[in-house]
Amino acid sequence: MKAASAAVLPAPTCRGERVEGMTPSTPATPPSGRVPGNAGIWVGILCVLVEFLLLFCVYFVAKAHHRDAFLTGPDQLATSAGVAITCFLLTSGYCMVKAVAAIRRDRRRAAGRWVLAAFLLGLAYPLIKYFEIRWNLAHGIDGAAGIFYTTYYYLTLNHLVHVSWGLLGLLWVAARTALGVYSPHDYSGLEAAAMYWHTTDLIWLVIFPFFYVLR
Amino acid sequence: MGHAEQIWLLLLGLTGTGAWLAETGQAGWPLSLTVAGLIAWKGRLVIDHYMEMTTADARLRRVMYAFIVAVPLLVLASHGLGDALRDFTTLR
Known part of the structure; x- marks a missing residue:
């Protein structure tokens, strides 16, 4: 009986819509063609991508005009700091992947713990940057x-500013997850925070080689 | 080990490669090509597996892919066409 009702009832997307062919008991695989998180966060993400693409152009123009400075510059920076930031950001991003997966399976307490872990690991970024x-x-x-x-x-x-916004977002989402706001039927807020956080990851993966590796 | 763990470890491994290059790399085409490749590979891993863009709206996916293709191309263009870029951006 339970299996029959599950087969009839489609599974939810992150915004509470139900999709034919998926069942609520199925480990959730989101339907294709969707907007992960929500449309609002994607406006922000696309603005951030354009902003940093322009900043990267500034980097390339400065490099073209001052080749010697960019040849020797990376030698003076602490590579270990850049590597540590990369590892913490990637691990924090992994925690957000696990948080989204957990909420899809209705494991709300686990989702909350993963978001909190992502936030705490993300805090390492400003701390390392300070030192x-x-x-x-x-x-x-x-x-x-x-x-x-x-x-x-x-x-x-500039990237640190964006990470700070992301950290505030993670804190907000952690609190809402703890309050039980998100469910397998509606977790767009949690996923939106994850999307923004992964975008800051992506941009750092470009910034790191620009200043610590390339010559 | 799950899929997410494999991707996470691969990303950390590629970061280790970047760290090694930072300490030993010499300016030249091999370094620029490797860095461009690493940016494209790591970016693709994040976009496909962290952000799950393989199942997302096609327009958003194309924008993300365009970003992670454009940046490595700029790295290579900067290396190969640095003088032309300097001349183009010099105010006369």
């Missing part, structure tokens, strides 16, 4: 140390 900048300043690397470092501060601090 990295202190280390930089102790070694005479400030915003006026040369065009490479001016560009480095411009892009990385």
